[in-house]
Amino acid sequence: MLVYRLLTEDDTSAFCHKVTEALSKGWSLQGDPVMTFDSARGVVRCAQAVVKEAEGEYSPDMKLGQA
Numbered sequence: 001m002l003v004y005r006l007l008t009e010d011d012t013s014a015f016c017h018k019v020t021e022a023l024s025k026g027w028s029l030q031g032d033p034v035m036t037f038d039s040a041r042g043v044v045r046c047a048q049a050v051v052k053e054a055e056g057e058y059s060p061d062m063k064l065g066q067a
Helices: 013-024
Strands: 002-010 028-038 043-053
Touching (some): 002 013, 013 028, 013 043
Antiparallel strands (some): 028 043
16 A cells, blocks of 8 residues: 655754655655745745555554554
């Protein structure tokens, strides 16, 4: 089964650390990162999709970050 996650964070080093941690746990980048301006908070937000092959069958109860 292919598991999908969308990682999001403000445009700080925290976003890079979140993506790097996912990569170190076997996730692969899916597509390009995207950025948008959150005018309510006055910050740029980033998003990066990641995917990973996992054992078992899909269930809505599964913890995707632990796959």
